Amino acid sequence: MAEKSTSQQEVQVVFLPDEASDYVPSGKGVTLLNLAAFLGQDGVDWRRIHSTVDALAGSPEATGGKTVFNRGFSEVERGFVEQLKQGRVSLETCEQLKIAMAQYVGATKDHERKDWLATPHITPFRKVRDGNVLRYGNVELRVIENYLIRRDELFSALEKIAGQTDEASMYKEAAFSSHLSADDPNWCLRRLMTNAGFYLSEDIEQAKKDLAEWCERYLEALVSDTLVANPVHFPFCFSIQHHLWTQDGQTFDYCTYPGPFEFYEWLAGQNVLFVSPLARFVNEQVQSGNLWRLYKDYEMPEFALKAIEAPVSTWPNRPGGGWGESFEALCKSIDAEFEAQPFDIFVASCGCYGLPVSRYVSQKHGCRAFYLGNMTNALFGVKQNSTANFMADRANADMWIRGDLSKFANISRIDGGRYV
Known part of the structure:
Protein backbone atom coordinates (compact mmCIF):
# COMPACT_ATOMS: atom_id res chain seq x y z
CA MET A 1 0.00 0.00 0.00
CA ALA A 2 1.37 3.37 -1.00
CA GLU A 3 2.39 5.78 1.73
CA LYS A 4 0.26 8.86 2.28
CA SER A 5 1.74 12.18 1.32
CA THR A 6 1.62 15.29 3.40
CA SER A 7 1.29 17.47 0.29
CA GLN A 8 -2.16 18.21 -1.02
CA GLN A 9 -3.22 17.73 -4.64
CA GLU A 10 -6.69 18.72 -5.75
CA VAL A 11 -8.42 16.69 -8.49
CA GLN A 12 -11.14 18.25 -10.59
CA VAL A 13 -13.28 16.34 -13.07
CA VAL A 14 -13.33 18.25 -16.34
CA PHE A 15 -14.31 17.76 -19.97
CA LEU A 16 -11.61 19.02 -22.33
CA PRO A 17 -12.28 17.73 -25.90
CA ASP A 18 -9.04 19.26 -27.26
CA GLU A 19 -6.79 17.70 -24.63
CA ALA A 20 -5.63 14.09 -25.18
CA SER A 21 -4.30 13.38 -21.68
CA ASP A 22 -6.30 11.39 -19.15
CA TYR A 23 -5.19 13.61 -16.31
CA VAL A 24 -3.28 16.87 -16.49
CA PRO A 25 -1.25 18.43 -13.63
CA SER A 26 -2.17 22.09 -13.99
CA GLY A 27 0.82 23.50 -12.17
CA LYS A 28 -1.41 25.11 -9.56
CA GLY A 29 -1.76 22.14 -7.27
CA VAL A 30 -4.68 20.79 -9.31
CA THR A 31 -4.93 17.66 -11.42
CA LEU A 32 -7.63 17.71 -14.08
CA LEU A 33 -9.20 14.28 -14.66
CA ASN A 34 -10.21 14.69 -18.30
CA LEU A 35 -13.27 12.68 -19.30
CA ALA A 36 -12.94 13.64 -22.96
CA ALA A 37 -9.92 11.35 -23.22
CA PHE A 38 -12.16 8.38 -22.45
CA LEU A 39 -14.59 9.08 -25.28
CA GLY A 40 -13.79 8.35 -28.92
CA GLN A 41 -15.56 7.95 -32.23
CA ASP A 42 -16.23 4.30 -31.43
CA GLY A 43 -17.75 5.02 -28.04
CA VAL A 44 -16.39 4.73 -24.52
CA ASP A 45 -12.77 3.58 -24.19
CA TRP A 46 -13.24 1.34 -21.17
CA ARG A 47 -9.68 0.02 -21.22
CA ARG A 48 -8.37 3.56 -20.86
CA ILE A 49 -10.80 4.30 -18.05
CA HIS A 50 -9.65 1.31 -16.03
CA SER A 51 -5.94 1.88 -16.63
CA THR A 52 -6.36 5.51 -15.54
CA VAL A 53 -8.29 4.62 -12.40
CA ASP A 54 -5.68 2.03 -11.52
CA ALA A 55 -2.89 4.53 -12.13
CA LEU A 56 -4.45 7.22 -9.97
CA ALA A 57 -5.36 4.78 -7.22
CA GLY A 58 -2.05 2.97 -7.24
CA SER A 59 0.30 5.92 -7.66
CA PRO A 60 -0.43 8.92 -5.45
CA GLU A 61 2.65 10.60 -6.89
CA ALA A 62 0.81 10.82 -10.22
CA THR A 63 -1.39 13.47 -8.66
CA GLY A 64 1.27 15.03 -6.49
CA GLY A 65 0.43 13.26 -3.24
CA LYS A 66 -2.66 13.79 -1.14
CA THR A 67 -5.82 13.98 -3.22
CA VAL A 68 -9.05 15.87 -2.59
CA PHE A 69 -12.05 16.85 -4.68
CA ASN A 70 -13.77 20.20 -4.56
CA ARG A 71 -16.75 19.77 -6.88
CA GLY A 72 -19.37 19.53 -4.15
CA PHE A 73 -19.55 15.76 -4.13
CA SER A 74 -21.39 14.02 -1.34
CA GLU A 75 -19.66 12.13 1.44
CA VAL A 76 -20.34 8.91 -0.45
CA GLU A 77 -18.27 10.08 -3.41
CA ARG A 78 -15.56 11.34 -1.08
CA GLY A 79 -14.94 7.71 -0.20
CA PHE A 80 -13.29 7.48 -3.61
CA VAL A 81 -10.74 10.05 -2.48
CA GLU A 82 -9.85 7.94 0.53
CA GLN A 83 -9.21 4.99 -1.78
CA LEU A 84 -6.87 7.13 -3.87
CA LYS A 85 -4.96 8.36 -0.83
CA GLN A 86 -4.45 4.80 0.37
CA GLY A 87 -3.19 3.69 -3.04
CA ARG A 88 -5.65 0.84 -3.55
CA VAL A 89 -8.36 0.18 -6.10
CA SER A 90 -11.65 -1.62 -5.55
CA LEU A 91 -15.23 -1.41 -6.72
CA GLU A 92 -15.70 1.55 -4.42
CA THR A 93 -13.09 3.51 -6.31
CA CYS A 94 -15.48 3.57 -9.26
CA GLU A 95 -17.93 5.79 -7.38
CA GLN A 96 -16.38 9.03 -8.58
CA LEU A 97 -16.31 7.92 -12.19
CA LYS A 98 -19.92 6.81 -11.91
CA ILE A 99 -20.91 10.35 -11.08
CA ALA A 100 -18.61 11.94 -13.62
CA MET A 101 -19.46 9.71 -16.55
CA ALA A 102 -23.17 10.12 -15.82
CA GLN A 103 -22.73 13.81 -16.51
CA TYR A 104 -21.08 13.47 -19.87
CA VAL A 105 -21.83 10.11 -21.50
CA GLY A 106 -24.71 9.71 -23.91
CA ALA A 107 -27.18 12.49 -24.47
CA THR A 108 -28.50 15.38 -22.46
CA LYS A 109 -32.14 16.35 -22.37
CA ASP A 110 -32.92 20.00 -22.98
CA HIS A 111 -35.80 20.46 -20.55
CA GLU A 112 -36.65 23.90 -21.92
CA ARG A 113 -37.16 22.70 -25.49
CA LYS A 114 -38.36 19.21 -24.52
CA ASP A 115 -35.88 17.69 -26.91
CA TRP A 116 -32.64 15.72 -26.87
CA LEU A 117 -29.19 17.05 -27.63
CA ALA A 118 -26.57 14.67 -28.94
CA THR A 119 -23.24 14.60 -27.12
CA PRO A 120 -20.11 14.32 -29.29
Whole structure:
Protein backbone atom coordinates (compact mmCIF):
# COMPACT_ATOMS: atom_id res chain seq x y z
CA MET A 1 0.00 0.00 0.00
CA ALA A 2 1.37 3.37 -1.00
CA GLU A 3 2.39 5.78 1.73
CA LYS A 4 0.26 8.86 2.28
CA SER A 5 1.74 12.18 1.32
CA THR A 6 1.62 15.29 3.40
CA SER A 7 1.29 17.47 0.29
CA GLN A 8 -2.16 18.21 -1.02
CA GLN A 9 -3.22 17.73 -4.64
CA GLU A 10 -6.69 18.72 -5.75
CA VAL A 11 -8.42 16.69 -8.49
CA GLN A 12 -11.14 18.25 -10.59
CA VAL A 13 -13.28 16.34 -13.07
CA VAL A 14 -13.33 18.25 -16.34
CA PHE A 15 -14.31 17.76 -19.97
CA LEU A 16 -11.61 19.02 -22.33
CA PRO A 17 -12.28 17.73 -25.90
CA ASP A 18 -9.04 19.26 -27.26
CA GLU A 19 -6.79 17.70 -24.63
CA ALA A 20 -5.63 14.09 -25.18
CA SER A 21 -4.30 13.38 -21.68
CA ASP A 22 -6.30 11.39 -19.15
CA TYR A 23 -5.19 13.61 -16.31
CA VAL A 24 -3.28 16.87 -16.49
CA PRO A 25 -1.25 18.43 -13.63
CA SER A 26 -2.17 22.09 -13.99
CA GLY A 27 0.82 23.50 -12.17
CA LYS A 28 -1.41 25.11 -9.56
CA GLY A 29 -1.76 22.14 -7.27
CA VAL A 30 -4.68 20.79 -9.31
CA THR A 31 -4.93 17.66 -11.42
CA LEU A 32 -7.63 17.71 -14.08
CA LEU A 33 -9.20 14.28 -14.66
CA ASN A 34 -10.21 14.69 -18.30
CA LEU A 35 -13.27 12.68 -19.30
CA ALA A 36 -12.94 13.64 -22.96
CA ALA A 37 -9.92 11.35 -23.22
CA PHE A 38 -12.16 8.38 -22.45
CA LEU A 39 -14.59 9.08 -25.28
CA GLY A 40 -13.79 8.35 -28.92
CA GLN A 41 -15.56 7.95 -32.23
CA ASP A 42 -16.23 4.30 -31.43
CA GLY A 43 -17.75 5.02 -28.04
CA VAL A 44 -16.39 4.73 -24.52
CA ASP A 45 -12.77 3.58 -24.19
CA TRP A 46 -13.24 1.34 -21.17
CA ARG A 47 -9.68 0.02 -21.22
CA ARG A 48 -8.37 3.56 -20.86
CA ILE A 49 -10.80 4.30 -18.05
CA HIS A 50 -9.65 1.31 -16.03
CA SER A 51 -5.94 1.88 -16.63
CA THR A 52 -6.36 5.51 -15.54
CA VAL A 53 -8.29 4.62 -12.40
CA ASP A 54 -5.68 2.03 -11.52
CA ALA A 55 -2.89 4.53 -12.13
CA LEU A 56 -4.45 7.22 -9.97
CA ALA A 57 -5.36 4.78 -7.22
CA GLY A 58 -2.05 2.97 -7.24
CA SER A 59 0.30 5.92 -7.66
CA PRO A 60 -0.43 8.92 -5.45
CA GLU A 61 2.65 10.60 -6.89
CA ALA A 62 0.81 10.82 -10.22
CA THR A 63 -1.39 13.47 -8.66
CA GLY A 64 1.27 15.03 -6.49
CA GLY A 65 0.43 13.26 -3.24
CA LYS A 66 -2.66 13.79 -1.14
CA THR A 67 -5.82 13.98 -3.22
CA VAL A 68 -9.05 15.87 -2.59
CA PHE A 69 -12.05 16.85 -4.68
CA ASN A 70 -13.77 20.20 -4.56
CA ARG A 71 -16.75 19.77 -6.88
CA GLY A 72 -19.37 19.53 -4.15
CA PHE A 73 -19.55 15.76 -4.13
CA SER A 74 -21.39 14.02 -1.34
CA GLU A 75 -19.66 12.13 1.44
CA VAL A 76 -20.34 8.91 -0.45
CA GLU A 77 -18.27 10.08 -3.41
CA ARG A 78 -15.56 11.34 -1.08
CA GLY A 79 -14.94 7.71 -0.20
CA PHE A 80 -13.29 7.48 -3.61
CA VAL A 81 -10.74 10.05 -2.48
CA GLU A 82 -9.85 7.94 0.53
CA GLN A 83 -9.21 4.99 -1.78
CA LEU A 84 -6.87 7.13 -3.87
CA LYS A 85 -4.96 8.36 -0.83
CA GLN A 86 -4.45 4.80 0.37
CA GLY A 87 -3.19 3.69 -3.04
CA ARG A 88 -5.65 0.84 -3.55
CA VAL A 89 -8.36 0.18 -6.10
CA SER A 90 -11.65 -1.62 -5.55
CA LEU A 91 -15.23 -1.41 -6.72
CA GLU A 92 -15.70 1.55 -4.42
CA THR A 93 -13.09 3.51 -6.31
CA CYS A 94 -15.48 3.57 -9.26
CA GLU A 95 -17.93 5.79 -7.38
CA GLN A 96 -16.38 9.03 -8.58
CA LEU A 97 -16.31 7.92 -12.19
CA LYS A 98 -19.92 6.81 -11.91
CA ILE A 99 -20.91 10.35 -11.08
CA ALA A 100 -18.61 11.94 -13.62
CA MET A 101 -19.46 9.71 -16.55
CA ALA A 102 -23.17 10.12 -15.82
CA GLN A 103 -22.73 13.81 -16.51
CA TYR A 104 -21.08 13.47 -19.87
CA VAL A 105 -21.83 10.11 -21.50
CA GLY A 106 -24.71 9.71 -23.91
CA ALA A 107 -27.18 12.49 -24.47
CA THR A 108 -28.50 15.38 -22.46
CA LYS A 109 -32.14 16.35 -22.37
CA ASP A 110 -32.92 20.00 -22.98
CA HIS A 111 -35.80 20.46 -20.55
CA GLU A 112 -36.65 23.90 -21.92
CA ARG A 113 -37.16 22.70 -25.49
CA LYS A 114 -38.36 19.21 -24.52
CA ASP A 115 -35.88 17.69 -26.91
CA TRP A 116 -32.64 15.72 -26.87
CA LEU A 117 -29.19 17.05 -27.63
CA ALA A 118 -26.57 14.67 -28.94
CA THR A 119 -23.24 14.60 -27.12
CA PRO A 120 -20.11 14.32 -29.29
CA HIS A 121 -17.61 11.44 -29.11
CA ILE A 122 -20.28 8.71 -28.80
CA THR A 123 -21.42 6.74 -31.86
CA PRO A 124 -24.56 8.49 -33.12
CA PHE A 125 -27.70 6.38 -33.03
CA ARG A 126 -28.27 6.88 -36.76
CA LYS A 127 -24.88 5.32 -37.53
CA VAL A 128 -25.65 2.01 -35.81
CA ARG A 129 -26.23 0.02 -38.97
CA ASP A 130 -26.65 -3.48 -37.61
CA GLY A 131 -27.80 -5.33 -34.52
CA ASN A 132 -30.03 -4.37 -31.63
CA VAL A 133 -30.19 -1.08 -29.76
CA LEU A 134 -31.20 -1.48 -26.12
CA ARG A 135 -31.56 0.67 -23.02
CA TYR A 136 -30.89 -0.87 -19.65
CA GLY A 137 -32.66 0.14 -16.44
CA ASN A 138 -31.22 0.94 -13.02
CA VAL A 139 -33.60 -1.46 -11.23
CA GLU A 140 -32.45 -4.34 -13.37
CA LEU A 141 -28.78 -3.38 -13.20
CA ARG A 142 -28.68 -3.57 -9.42
CA VAL A 143 -29.84 -7.20 -9.53
CA ILE A 144 -27.36 -8.00 -12.30
CA GLU A 145 -24.57 -6.51 -10.17
CA ASN A 146 -25.61 -8.74 -7.28
CA TYR A 147 -25.75 -11.78 -9.57
CA LEU A 148 -22.17 -11.13 -10.65
CA ILE A 149 -20.63 -10.02 -7.37
CA ARG A 150 -22.70 -11.38 -4.46
CA ARG A 151 -24.70 -14.22 -5.98
CA ASP A 152 -25.11 -16.28 -2.81
CA GLU A 153 -26.60 -13.26 -1.02
CA LEU A 154 -28.98 -12.68 -3.92
CA PHE A 155 -30.37 -16.20 -3.83
CA SER A 156 -30.58 -16.10 -0.04
CA ALA A 157 -32.63 -12.94 -0.44
CA LEU A 158 -34.93 -14.77 -2.86
CA GLU A 159 -35.59 -17.46 -0.26
CA LYS A 160 -36.52 -14.84 2.33
CA ILE A 161 -38.75 -12.89 -0.05
CA ALA A 162 -40.58 -16.05 -1.10
CA GLY A 163 -42.22 -16.17 2.31
CA GLN A 164 -43.34 -12.52 2.26
CA THR A 165 -46.82 -11.61 1.09
CA ASP A 166 -47.54 -8.32 2.88
CA GLU A 167 -46.99 -4.86 1.46
CA ALA A 168 -44.97 -3.64 4.43
CA SER A 169 -42.33 -6.29 3.78
CA MET A 170 -42.30 -5.86 0.01
CA TYR A 171 -41.94 -2.07 0.16
CA LYS A 172 -39.54 -1.88 3.10
CA GLU A 173 -36.82 0.73 2.61
CA ALA A 174 -33.33 -0.21 1.48
CA ALA A 175 -30.26 -0.45 3.68
CA PHE A 176 -27.62 0.64 1.17
CA SER A 177 -24.19 1.88 2.13
CA SER A 178 -24.54 4.61 -0.53
CA HIS A 179 -27.13 5.88 -2.95
CA LEU A 180 -25.38 4.22 -5.91
CA SER A 181 -24.72 0.96 -4.13
CA ALA A 182 -26.43 -2.39 -4.73
CA ASP A 183 -25.29 -3.96 -1.46
CA ASP A 184 -28.80 -4.70 -0.18
CA PRO A 185 -29.70 -7.68 -2.42
CA ASN A 186 -33.04 -8.17 -0.66
CA TRP A 187 -34.20 -4.66 -1.57
CA CYS A 188 -32.77 -4.92 -5.09
CA LEU A 189 -34.73 -8.10 -5.78
CA ARG A 190 -37.90 -6.73 -4.21
CA ARG A 191 -37.54 -3.66 -6.40
CA LEU A 192 -37.21 -5.87 -9.47
CA MET A 193 -40.52 -7.42 -8.42
CA THR A 194 -42.46 -4.30 -7.42
CA ASN A 195 -41.20 -2.05 -10.22
CA ALA A 196 -40.04 -4.16 -13.17
CA GLY A 197 -42.21 -7.28 -13.10
CA PHE A 198 -40.09 -10.22 -11.99
CA TYR A 199 -42.17 -12.61 -9.91
CA LEU A 200 -41.45 -15.85 -8.10
CA SER A 201 -42.69 -19.33 -8.80
CA GLU A 202 -44.22 -21.01 -5.74
CA ASP A 203 -41.61 -23.74 -6.26
CA ILE A 204 -38.52 -22.18 -4.69
CA GLU A 205 -36.08 -24.13 -6.87
CA GLN A 206 -37.94 -23.07 -10.00
CA ALA A 207 -37.89 -19.49 -8.75
CA LYS A 208 -34.09 -19.69 -8.48
CA LYS A 209 -33.85 -21.14 -11.99
CA ASP A 210 -36.06 -18.34 -13.32
CA LEU A 211 -33.91 -15.68 -11.67
CA ALA A 212 -30.71 -17.24 -12.99
CA GLU A 213 -32.23 -17.45 -16.48
CA TRP A 214 -33.34 -13.83 -16.33
CA CYS A 215 -29.88 -12.69 -15.24
CA GLU A 216 -28.09 -14.69 -17.92
CA ARG A 217 -30.41 -13.45 -20.67
CA TYR A 218 -30.03 -9.86 -19.49
CA LEU A 219 -26.25 -10.15 -19.35
CA GLU A 220 -26.14 -11.66 -22.83
CA ALA A 221 -28.01 -8.65 -24.17
CA LEU A 222 -25.70 -6.21 -22.36
CA VAL A 223 -22.51 -7.65 -23.83
CA SER A 224 -23.87 -8.52 -27.29
CA ASP A 225 -25.90 -5.50 -28.38
CA THR A 226 -25.46 -1.74 -28.71
CA LEU A 227 -26.58 0.08 -25.57
CA VAL A 228 -28.24 3.47 -25.47
CA ALA A 229 -26.06 5.69 -23.30
CA ASN A 230 -28.38 7.14 -20.67
CA PRO A 231 -26.84 9.52 -18.11
CA VAL A 232 -29.56 8.73 -15.57
CA HIS A 233 -28.91 4.99 -15.55
CA PHE A 234 -25.25 4.87 -16.45
CA PRO A 235 -23.89 5.10 -12.88
CA PHE A 236 -25.61 1.82 -11.99
CA CYS A 237 -23.80 0.01 -14.78
CA PHE A 238 -20.24 0.96 -13.94
CA SER A 239 -19.65 -1.76 -11.33
CA ILE A 240 -20.98 -4.35 -13.79
CA GLN A 241 -18.67 -3.06 -16.49
CA HIS A 242 -15.76 -3.02 -14.06
CA HIS A 243 -16.43 -6.65 -13.09
CA LEU A 244 -16.82 -7.90 -16.67
CA TRP A 245 -13.67 -6.08 -17.75
CA THR A 246 -11.68 -7.46 -14.82
CA GLN A 247 -12.91 -11.02 -15.30
CA ASP A 248 -13.14 -11.39 -19.08
CA GLY A 249 -11.95 -8.17 -20.71
CA GLN A 250 -15.49 -7.52 -21.92
CA THR A 251 -16.60 -4.00 -22.79
CA PHE A 252 -19.92 -2.46 -23.82
CA ASP A 253 -20.79 -0.68 -27.05
CA TYR A 254 -22.76 2.55 -26.71
CA CYS A 255 -24.63 4.87 -29.01
CA THR A 256 -26.30 8.21 -28.36
CA TYR A 257 -29.83 8.37 -27.01
CA PRO A 258 -32.09 8.80 -30.07
CA GLY A 259 -34.39 11.76 -30.37
CA PRO A 260 -38.03 11.10 -31.30
CA PHE A 261 -37.57 12.02 -34.95
CA GLU A 262 -34.44 9.88 -35.26
CA PHE A 263 -36.51 6.98 -33.97
CA TYR A 264 -39.29 7.52 -36.50
CA GLU A 265 -36.84 7.77 -39.38
CA TRP A 266 -35.32 4.49 -38.23
CA LEU A 267 -38.76 2.86 -38.61
CA ALA A 268 -39.49 4.38 -42.04
CA GLY A 269 -40.70 1.81 -44.55
CA GLN A 270 -40.43 -1.04 -42.03
CA ASN A 271 -42.92 -3.58 -40.71
CA VAL A 272 -42.80 -3.18 -36.93
CA LEU A 273 -44.02 -5.41 -34.09
CA PHE A 274 -44.39 -3.69 -30.72
CA VAL A 275 -44.85 -5.44 -27.36
CA SER A 276 -46.34 -3.33 -24.54
CA PRO A 277 -48.91 -3.51 -21.75
CA LEU A 278 -50.50 -0.53 -23.56
CA ALA A 279 -50.82 -2.42 -26.86
CA ARG A 280 -54.55 -1.79 -27.33
CA PHE A 281 -54.04 1.97 -27.05
CA VAL A 282 -51.19 1.89 -29.58
CA ASN A 283 -53.31 -0.13 -31.99
CA GLU A 284 -56.09 2.43 -31.56
CA GLN A 285 -53.64 5.17 -32.57
CA VAL A 286 -52.67 3.17 -35.67
CA GLN A 287 -56.25 2.37 -36.67
CA SER A 288 -57.48 5.95 -36.21
CA GLY A 289 -54.54 7.35 -38.16
CA ASN A 290 -53.68 9.67 -35.27
CA LEU A 291 -50.21 8.17 -35.06
CA TRP A 292 -49.20 9.99 -38.23
CA ARG A 293 -50.63 13.31 -37.06
CA LEU A 294 -48.94 13.63 -33.65
CA TYR A 295 -46.88 16.73 -34.43
CA LYS A 296 -47.55 20.21 -35.76
CA ASP A 297 -44.28 20.62 -37.61
CA TYR A 298 -43.16 17.09 -38.43
CA GLU A 299 -44.54 14.66 -40.99
CA MET A 300 -44.28 11.13 -39.70
CA PRO A 301 -42.77 8.66 -42.19
CA GLU A 302 -44.88 5.70 -43.20
CA PHE A 303 -44.32 2.37 -41.48
CA ALA A 304 -46.53 -0.59 -40.56
CA LEU A 305 -47.11 -1.12 -36.85
CA LYS A 306 -48.85 -3.83 -34.87
CA ALA A 307 -48.85 -4.03 -31.06
CA ILE A 308 -49.44 -7.07 -28.85
CA GLU A 309 -49.89 -7.27 -25.10
CA ALA A 310 -47.00 -7.70 -22.71
CA PRO A 311 -47.61 -9.28 -19.31
CA VAL A 312 -47.96 -7.02 -16.27
CA SER A 313 -46.40 -8.93 -13.41
CA THR A 314 -45.28 -6.21 -11.03
CA TRP A 315 -46.02 -7.31 -7.48
CA PRO A 316 -48.67 -8.46 -6.51
CA ASN A 317 -49.92 -9.18 -10.08
CA ARG A 318 -49.38 -12.80 -11.14
CA PRO A 319 -50.32 -13.56 -14.75
CA GLY A 320 -48.87 -17.07 -14.49
CA GLY A 321 -46.85 -19.40 -12.32
CA GLY A 322 -43.66 -17.32 -12.31
CA TRP A 323 -41.48 -15.10 -14.50
CA GLY A 324 -40.14 -18.03 -16.51
CA GLU A 325 -43.63 -19.19 -17.41
CA SER A 326 -44.74 -15.70 -18.45
CA PHE A 327 -41.56 -15.15 -20.47
CA GLU A 328 -42.12 -18.40 -22.35
CA ALA A 329 -45.74 -17.45 -23.03
CA LEU A 330 -44.67 -14.03 -24.32
CA CYS A 331 -42.11 -15.61 -26.64
CA LYS A 332 -44.75 -17.99 -28.01
CA SER A 333 -47.16 -15.14 -28.72
CA ILE A 334 -44.40 -13.29 -30.56
CA ASP A 335 -43.47 -16.42 -32.52
CA ALA A 336 -47.10 -16.74 -33.63
CA GLU A 337 -47.04 -13.18 -34.97
CA PHE A 338 -43.89 -13.88 -36.98
CA GLU A 339 -45.43 -17.08 -38.35
CA ALA A 340 -48.41 -15.06 -39.58
CA GLN A 341 -46.27 -12.36 -41.26
CA PRO A 342 -42.64 -11.19 -41.31
CA PHE A 343 -41.51 -8.17 -39.31
CA ASP A 344 -38.41 -6.09 -39.96
CA ILE A 345 -38.11 -4.49 -36.53
CA PHE A 346 -39.14 -5.59 -33.05
CA VAL A 347 -39.79 -2.89 -30.43
CA ALA A 348 -40.69 -3.49 -26.79
CA SER A 349 -41.71 -1.68 -23.64
CA CYS A 350 -42.19 -4.35 -21.01
CA GLY A 351 -40.10 -3.92 -17.86
CA CYS A 352 -37.70 -6.70 -16.98
CA TYR A 353 -38.90 -8.77 -19.95
CA GLY A 354 -37.50 -6.14 -22.31
CA LEU A 355 -33.84 -6.98 -22.89
CA PRO A 356 -34.29 -10.77 -22.65
CA VAL A 357 -37.19 -10.83 -25.12
CA SER A 358 -35.47 -8.40 -27.50
CA ARG A 359 -32.45 -10.65 -27.63
CA TYR A 360 -34.65 -13.73 -28.06
CA VAL A 361 -36.58 -12.23 -30.99
CA SER A 362 -33.51 -10.99 -32.85
CA GLN A 363 -31.79 -14.35 -32.54
CA LYS A 364 -34.78 -16.48 -33.49
CA HIS A 365 -36.36 -14.32 -36.17
CA GLY A 366 -33.37 -12.46 -37.55
CA CYS A 367 -34.81 -8.96 -37.20
CA ARG A 368 -33.42 -5.92 -35.40
CA ALA A 369 -34.71 -5.15 -31.92
CA PHE A 370 -35.09 -1.80 -30.21
CA TYR A 371 -35.75 -1.28 -26.50
CA LEU A 372 -36.08 2.18 -25.00
CA GLY A 373 -38.43 1.32 -22.14
CA ASN A 374 -41.67 3.03 -21.23
CA MET A 375 -40.87 6.13 -23.30
CA THR A 376 -41.68 4.15 -26.45
CA ASN A 377 -45.38 4.26 -25.66
CA ALA A 378 -45.23 8.06 -25.84
CA LEU A 379 -43.39 7.87 -29.16
CA PHE A 380 -46.45 6.03 -30.47
CA GLY A 381 -48.86 8.63 -29.13
CA VAL A 382 -49.86 7.10 -25.79
CA LYS A 383 -49.12 9.22 -22.72
CA GLN A 384 -48.93 8.49 -18.99
CA ASN A 385 -48.07 10.65 -16.01
CA SER A 386 -44.36 10.38 -16.73
CA THR A 387 -44.81 11.58 -20.31
CA ALA A 388 -47.76 13.95 -19.88
CA ASN A 389 -45.75 16.92 -21.16
CA PHE A 390 -43.76 15.05 -23.78
CA MET A 391 -43.07 17.31 -26.79
CA ALA A 392 -45.95 19.51 -25.62
CA ASP A 393 -44.92 22.58 -27.63
CA ARG A 394 -44.78 20.60 -30.89
CA ALA A 395 -47.67 18.19 -30.39
CA ASN A 396 -51.15 18.20 -31.87
CA ALA A 397 -52.78 17.65 -28.48
CA ASP A 398 -56.00 16.14 -29.87
CA MET A 399 -54.07 13.37 -31.59
CA TRP A 400 -52.68 11.89 -28.36
CA ILE A 401 -54.45 9.57 -25.93
CA ARG A 402 -53.89 8.49 -22.34
CA GLY A 403 -52.98 4.93 -21.52
CA ASP A 404 -54.69 3.17 -18.64
CA LEU A 405 -53.14 0.43 -16.52
CA SER A 406 -55.31 1.13 -13.49
CA LYS A 407 -56.80 -2.38 -13.48
CA PHE A 408 -53.46 -3.73 -12.26
CA ALA A 409 -52.80 -3.69 -8.53
CA ASN A 410 -50.26 -1.22 -7.12
CA ILE A 411 -49.36 0.37 -10.47
CA SER A 412 -49.76 3.76 -8.81
CA ARG A 413 -47.03 2.85 -6.29
CA ILE A 414 -44.31 2.58 -8.93
CA ASP A 415 -42.11 5.70 -8.88
CA GLY A 416 -44.88 7.97 -7.63
CA GLY A 417 -47.44 6.85 -10.20
CA ARG A 418 -45.39 7.48 -13.33
CA TYR A 419 -47.13 4.64 -15.21
CA VAL A 420 -50.68 5.77 -14.43
